[in-house]
Amino acid sequence: MEEKVLISRKLPEKFVQQIENLAKVKMWDSELEPMPRAQFLEEAKDATIVITTLSEKIDEIFFEAAPNVKGVVNLAVGFDNIDLELAHEKKVIVTNTPEVLTETTAELGFSLMLTAARRIVEAVEYVQDGEWKSWGPYLLAGQDVHGSTVGIYGMGAIGEAFARRLLGFNCKVLYHNRSRKEEAEQRLNVEYRSFEELLEESDFVVCTAPLTPETKGIFNKDAFEKMKNSAILINIGRGPHIVENDLVDAINNNEILGAALDVVEKEPIANDHPFLKMDQVIVVPHIGSSSLKTRNKMVQLCVDNTIQIIKGDEPLTPVKI
Ligand code: 8YV
Numbered sequence: 001m002e003e004k005v006l007i008s009r010k011l012p013e014k015f016v017q018q019i020e021n022l023a024k025v026k027m028w029d030s031e032l033e034p035m036p037r038a039q040f041l042e043e044a045k046d047a048t049i050v051i052t053t054l055s056e057k058i059d060e061i062f063f064e065a066a067p068n069v070k071g072v073v074n075l076a077v078g079f080d081n082i083d084l085e086l087a088h089e090k091k092v093i094v095t096n097t098p099e100v101l102t103e104t105t106a107e108l109g110f111s112l113m114l115t116a117a118r119r120i121v122e123a124v125e126y127v128q129d130g131e132w133k134s135w136g137p138y139l140l141a142g143q144d145v146h147g148s149t150v151g152i153y154g155m156g157a158i159g160e161a162f163a164r165r166l167l168g169f170n171c172k173v174l175y176h177n178r179s180r181k182e183e184a185e186q187r188l189n190v191e192y193r194s195f196e197e198l199l200e201e202s203d204f205v206v207c208t209a210p211l212t213p214e215t216k217g218i219f220n221k222d223a224f225e226k227m228k229n230s231a232i233l234i235n236i237g238r239g240p241h242i243v244e245n246d247l248v249d250a251i252n253n254n255e256i257l258g259a260a261l262d263v264v265e266k267e268p269i270a271n272d273h274p275f276l277k278m279d280q281v282i283v284v285p286h287i288g289s290s291s292l293k294t295r296n297k298m299v300q301l302c303v304d305n306t307i308q309i310i311k312g313d314e315p316l317t318p319v320k321i
Contacts, residue, residue, distance in 0.1 A: 003310050004068075006047040008035045008056050009075070015299045022310050023049070041065040049073060049309055051302050054286075058082040063090055071309035073302045077101055077289075079319050080211040080238060094319040095305040099157065100297040101289035106161035106208075108288045109236040112260035113150075113204055116232050118142040121282050143203065143230065143257070146170050151193065151202030153218075154209025154237060155181055162206055163188040174198050178214075199226040204234060211238035219243065224250030231256045236288050239265040248274045251281065262288045 003023035007016065010031045019025050026043055028035040034055035035043075044050055044066035051073045052058060058072050058081060071093045072082060079096050087094050115121060119142040126132060126140065146169045152159045155177035163184075166173050173190040175181075176198045185192060195218070199205065205227065209215045219233060220243040227233070233256060235242060244265055250256050258280030264273070267286055275281040289298060305315040 003049065004047045005049045005051065005306060005310075006040075006043050007051040008040060009051075009053050011051075011299055015303050018303050019306055019310075022307060044069065049306055051075060051306060052081070054078065054081050056081060058087065058094075060086060063087075063092070071095070071306065071315070073305050073309070073315075074319075075298055075302050077105075078210055078238065082319075084319065084321055088321045093309055093315060095302070095309075095315045095317050096319050097298040097301045098317055100301055101294050102157045102161050104291045104294040105158050105236060105288040106165060108262060108284075108290075109158070109162055109206055109208065109234055110165050112234050112236070112262065112282065112284070113206065113232070114145060116234065116258055116260035116282055117145050117204070122279050143232065145204070148172075148203035149174060149201055150204045150206065151175065151198040152190070153195070153198065153205060153207045154215075155184060155190070156208065156210070158236065159206075159208040160184060160188060162208060163190050174201060195223075196226055199223055200228075202231060203228065204232050206234045207237040207241050209237045209241065211240055216240050217243050219247065221246040221249070224255050227256045229254055229256065233259040235259070235261045235263055237263065239263040239267065244273075244275070247281075248278070251278060258282075262286055 005019050005023045005025045007025065007027040010027060010029055016025060016027060040056055046068060047066055048068050049071040050069060053075045063086060069092055072087060073095050074082060075097060077096050077098045079094060082094055084094060119140050123140050149172040150166055152162055152175040155175045159175065163173050174193045175190050176193055176195045180192050219241055224246060247259060251258060260282040262284050263286050264283060269283060275283050301317060305317060308315040
């Protein structure tokens with residue numbers, strides 16, 4: 001059967017060419033606009049492999065619409081957009097982009113932590129608005145990261161990369177993970193805590209966990225009540241980890257100090273979302289892995305996985321169930 005590859009987002013020609021040598025390629029022509037669902041399903045009809053982003057839901061309806069599909073190549077390390085069990089049942093290979101984005105994503109998380117702690121966004125706006133009239137002893141006084149206690153929720157590769165960055169900051173680093181990682185505790189000088197203890201003790205809580213039914217909504221009213229009033233929440237995991245109304249209330253009621261978010265429940269965020277009116281909340285548009293080098297590596301990994309699947313070989317980074 002002729003291989004037909006559907007690419008749901010416009011990618012640079014130098015990558016696409018590598019697939020075109022082996023298969024017929026159809027690619028959506030916009031980099032920023034996602035492919036409309038109906039069109040995606042229509043184009044997927046005769047595809048054997050689809051290269052997808054987090055914008056495409058790979059669910060029962062997709063599999064019904066795409067009976068010939070044998071590979072779903074996701075341009076992301078996370079795969080919460082994909083019904084993995086169903087893919088497995090249908091013997092469809094799923095791949096993701098681990099490792100290549102670990103350091104870049106941790107770096108964004110780290111910048112969000114520093115930015116929120118030192119109120120950089122407010123400070124820039126203050127200057128831009130012409131409000132800088134004099135020096136003040138407590139002008140835009142923020143929080144120190146050095147010497148603080150940082151709690152990492154989710155000690156996977158990105159959690160570890162985050163902890164590694166903290167080694168130079170003289171912080172006490174706590175973590176919570178599904179399973180304890182004793183070897184990492186030694187190597188990274190981090191201490192295991194229950195989720196509740198982590199919330200109670202941390203000045204900064206950083207979510208790097210994957211989204212699962214167990215982690216969805218874990219940062220809710222109960223969690224915010226346990227956190228310090230001076231704590232800042234950083235989310236580089238997935239939006240639905242946080243119950244957003246509860247976060248708005250927690251900040252407005254001074255239960256926690258603020259939040260810095262790379263991800264929100266519904267992306268893109270609505271223009272009238274309450275977060276956007278709050279000085280204590282920083283939102284960036286899901287750019288965790290967005291450095292030029294890393295995005296190129298992610299795309300190349302997708303190309304390599306696609307080529308492996310076309311050739312009938314084991315892909316480089318399959319998502320195993
Ligand atoms: C990306 C991500 O920013 O890989 C993931 O799971 O969330 C990030 O790398 C982006 O979602 C790529 O589609």
